[in-house]
Amino acid sequence: MKKIIIFLGPPGSGKGTQAKKIVDKFGYGHISTGDLLRKLQKQVGVALDEKEALESMKEGKLVPDWLIYRLAFKAIESNIDEGKGVVLDGAIRNVAQAEEYHKFFNQKAVEKEVEVIEVTMPDEESFGRLAGRKMCEKCGEIVPKFLAESGVCSKCGSNLITRPDDSEEIVRKRLEEQGNAAITPIREYYIELGMYVAVDGMKSIEEVESEIEGLLKNY
Numbered sequence: 001m002k003k004i005i006i007f008l009g010p011p012g013s014g015k016g017t018q019a020k021k022i023v024d025k026f027g028y029g030h031i032s033t034g035d036l037l038r039k040l041q042k043q044v045g046v047a048l049d050e051k052e053a054l055e056s057m058k059e060g061k062l063v064p065d066w067l068i069y070r071l072a073f074k075a076i077e078s079n080i081d082e083g084k085g086v087v088l089d090g091a092i093r094n095v096a097q098a099e100e101y102h103k104f105f106n107q108k109a110v111e112k113e114v115e116v117i118e119v120t121m122p123d124e125e126s127f128g129r130l131a132g133r134k135m136c137e138k139c140g141e142i143v144p145k146f147l148a149e150s151g152v153c154s155k156c157g158s159n160l161i162t163r164p165d166d167s168e169e170i171v172r173k174r175l176e177e178q179g180n181a182a183i184t185p186i187r188e189y190y191i192e193l194g195m196y197v198a199v200d201g202m203k204s205i206e207e208v209e210s211e212i213e214g215l216l217k218n219y
């Protein structure tokens with residue numbers, strides 16, 4: 001199995017859920033740039049350039065590429081240096097980022113260890129999922145609408161809240177910037193490199209999981 005698994009897919013496609021499953025099953029490091037950015041938002045004494053960069057997140061826009069590289073490359077490096085594989089979850093959202101990561105993997109001599117999996121989903125479906133889902137205010141677990149009725153997190157028992165960027169207006173902006181129109185050129189980039197496979201995110205979580213497991217075994 002490859003050491004670097006990159007997940008692509010629109011917000012709400014279930015790529016985070018599937019990334020966590022690989023992490024749990026194979027002991028890989030989980031690198032979600034969204035989680036890293038939310039952690040940075042909560043920190044005190046954040047550098048001014050980072051604080052300004054984080055503002056675009058609130059509006060549903062992408063944060064500048066340099067902040068992504070600063071956070072993600074450090075996290076990838078420490079996992080690789082420990083001999084661990086990594087799962088990148090939402091860490092690549094435009095072609096410039098895909099190219100920069102590729103350079104980084106080349107420098108680290110791990111470019112042959114990369115596998116890209118897209119969890120495909122139409123933007124309208126993503127919209128419905130994001131608008132209804134909840135997040136645990138303490139551990140950050142994302143909970144789909146149909147499991148959120150109790151109002152408490154099944155993992156840690158804390159309150160479930162609406163993620164600030166899951167409001168209807170911001171979700172529309174996120175899908176404009178991070179939906180299928182944005183993914184298409186990234187998909188083409190990885191197809192050209194021969195690193196790309198896709199799974200249908202409209203199937204059940206279990207079906208997607210077993211398809212991914214089958215694909216990973218073949219590479």
Ligand code: AMP
Pocket residue numbers: 011033034035037056057058060061062063064068089090091092093097165174
């Ligand atoms: P997520 O939790 O993956 O939905 O990400 C939440 C927000 O973080 C996104 O709406 C973006 O503003 C920002 N973000 C996460 N990953 C990236 C990335 N690779 N490039 C730019 N912005 C990102």
